Amino acid sequence: MASSSAYHAYRVCLIGSGGVGTIASLVLTKSGQAHVTAVLRSKFQYVAEHGWDIESIDHGTMKGWKPHRVVGSAAEAAVEEDGQKVEFDYVVVCTKQLPDRNPVAGMIAPVMTAGRTTVVLIQNGIGIEDEIVAAWPSNTVVSSVSHIGSGIEEPNRVVQVGKDVSKMGVHYGPSSVVASSTASASEADAEANALKKKKGEDFVKMYNAGGAHVCEFVDDIEAARWEKLLWNGTFNTVCALTRTDVGEIQRSKGRESLLLPMMWEIWHIAEAAGHALPDTIVQWMAYRLPDDCAYRASMLLDLENSRPMELEVILGNPLKVARRLGVATPVMDVVYKLLQVEAWKIDELGKK
Template sequence: MSSKPPPRYQICLIGSGGVGTIASLVLTKSGVAHVTCVLRSSYTHISQHGWEIDSIDHGKLSAWKPDRIVRSANEAAKDTNECPVIYDYVVVCTKQLPSISPIPEMISPIVTPGKTTIVMIQNGMGIEEDVIQAWPGNAVMSSVSHIGSSVKSPNTVVQIGKDVSKIGPHLHAGIDDSISIERSKEYVKMYNMGGASVCEWVDDIQLARWEKLLWNGTFNTLCALMRMDVGELQRSKGREAILVPMMWEIWNIAKAAGHPMPETIVQWMAYRLPDDCNYRPSMLLDLEHGRPMELDVILGNPLKKALDLGVDTPCMSMVHKLLKLEEWKISQNQV
């Protein structure tokens, strides 16, 4: 009887929400990875009962678990025999809150300098900069994910939108481009082996991030600011009054930064959803529940880039200032 070959890749994933849990499922299903998931608040329940998954891509799974579940990155850094674990990939699926939970601090116990590739499945612009500064000799890549997946307490994940993503490397001076490209392509191959709906490797990941920012920087922020769902924002004429002008500001920043998008993308992004769409974006949900918003990376960093490049952003700047006031109110309630 032949023995099962050892997994080719050691992977540690942090952030098992709706997106992260599906990512851990896909990576586990690839058959070439041993997946360790860091679970904090949900550790006890998931370790006992596993996940109940209802997925458009993977069907219904009961009591599903990845290969290993741990409470912290420090625990993930060693195996059950207390031997160090050298991870090939660390996959970060948490919210991007650099002022509250800096990513380098969060993942430092499980990153081996010069060895571990860091994969960021997160929103916003400039998310890679702190990681590259912390590990200048490591490959860094990110994923622009379009997926409809959420967690229903305590252990149910419902995925209603297909797992579609663009993935590419963040090339930087500390590591040869060919290595960064190779490691990102290996990850994409593995992710496709696990049954992702669409996982596409791209050579310009920044362009993909700017494209997604056309949504996150406008619908996400304006729905939060006005406490409206997408359809309400559109029916109120807010789309024409401020959302489309904001999109053009983002389009202009991306062009000035060397990542031009086709002009047709603004019309398509602004008008692709019906006026009765009742979708409530993530920033609105965070605001309603008194949770920190990803404001720094969704608007703050693009505005810094616009200032450096001399791009005028009156709409984005005002929305950012108003949401900073909302952010302050949330912080007061947390004292």
């Protein structure tokens, strides 16, 4: 395993190797610009020995593929094989977002260098960068809204069926604060923000160089996150609660009675938070899939398999923003409370 990074521009640590994370580590490795250390947990032993078998719409078929280094913990990633401390340029987080069980700030602490390491969150939800900004205020935080379709088949097979399409952008402060006018930023702030932007753009260039289908750098990534929440906060949550696939919730008229009102609630929170989405987007998002679509949303799969759901970042955090900004969310409130009961059941099962 080559641990030298002499020929790479950046040192990258990537945490979480599900379908999304493994393709990201492949893309970054293929870019030629990064020395990539992947932190695996449950899969470490198997993948360290056998590598990944990949079947990808973007990258073709690969057998036994590995990034430059595979380790079993972030603490291990932080120390070179020769005992030297590693200073990472980028830490890419592709884990499930479960702030109550496994906060990202704690997970990445061993591989962070204050003032240097940029954190890239390829994860779902709203407000997920706040804990990172709070812990490392001078570091850059990038987040990605990904539309990739990629999953794992046990033990080490990655199947990517949907192209790697994403938007990335820099968070200059906590998400939950109404977007401030740049005119009010001081000169020092402006300079720091320009440096942050450069780090974000460099990551996006590297990601495109690695053969991702398309990765777009955007100035308002928050808006893109709220836009994705129009789906994740509605179809994903209600299909989980009612055990329906996309076609079923549409044919049952649940789209009109529940999803559309929830989408408008999200639209209004985003607007109040300074991210006005086009008002045609709600109709587009609600009606883009056919009525016989058998897609089963990720939260439904989690619920059916008693795995923890990303409820807090998908509904909990948006509702906190809504309360702070005085936006009414009657439907989201109740769906959230009902899913909290489901989350409690999953927790209880986990204790057995």
